[in-house]
Amino acid sequence: MISTKRPQTHFIICIITLLTVVFLFACQNKNLNSNNEQLDQQQQPEHLQESANLPISNSPVDSTIEETETVVSEDILRSHKVNELGQVMILMYHIIGDKEDEWERTKNNFKNDLKTLYEEGYYLVTARDFVSGNINVPLGKTPVVLTFDDGTEGHFRLIEKENGEFFVDPDCAVGIIENFAKMHPDFGSAASFYVYYPVPFRQNDRPEWRRYKYEYIINLGMEIGNHTFGHEFLNKLTDEDVQKTLVKNIQATQKLLPDYPVDTFALTYGIYPKNKELAVKGSFEGFTYHHKGVFLVGSHPAPSPYSIDFKTEAIPRIRAASVPSDFFHQWIDYFKKNPDKRFVSDGDAKTITVPESLKDQLNENNMIDKLIRTYPND
């Protein structure tokens, strides 16, 4: 509505909103920085950054000018229960196939999972974007991460026609997500695939399809992550071999996708190496790696990446298959009954918005170049 007003009115509204933003910063600064109450307005962001350890944009005034038209009112934030410190479900899938088992989800159940998530206000993001705090989700929606371990054929299968042309199997994970996203563009099409080698997504007889599949995945906004080279038990390897298998995975991926950043790692069997730090970073023969996130096997949602509870090296995932226990629907129901517990986006990836009462739970990670906004929640 604002954008349709005459330029002069538009300008005045921008100035008013700008002053409001500056005022909000002043208030926040007062809250966070009790030792330094009287700050020069221009210096506020730097002082905030240094004294409160909460990285905030170096130039909030400049960077918010363009965004002033999208600043939403506190009433809207309250009505959507916006809370970017809420929990996030990171769902873990293995085989997408014909039966329901501990490590297998049927195609139909997976399709129903997408439908349920969509209807319950979720929006797909990659594991990389989640751990990076780059959560670009519409106002009022909750991010959810779909992760697929092991690069099995049901994740991404191509089918060849008699004339030699081929197409994506509409019943493999990539095909199901892509088709759902075409029907529901307000759901996104992100997913993270944790592959190992030598043959990601199987179909061993068609090595020429591997690069095609990787490029296809990237073009859909999906991610390829580390799952070791040979799916080893990392606790049984020497430190050197742990680093070797993680580096070899990245190198094999980059052979198909040159310079591709492999940023996240799903622990094979959910087991850490003896030297836990090597799950995060290390090197082999001069090639270094540094995972932005290490994912576990489990049954609980993850803390927000902006929360003091968030740990880069130990991010929980929820097993989506319904055997032995239907965690997926248990957590869907939990967040339905406890909307205050779930991450709800403010619709602006550059701003972190949380209810006033939770601001003490913000940490400094993943908040570089972000603005922080709080609002009274009662």
Ligand SMILES: [Zn+2]
């Ligand atoms: Zn695995």
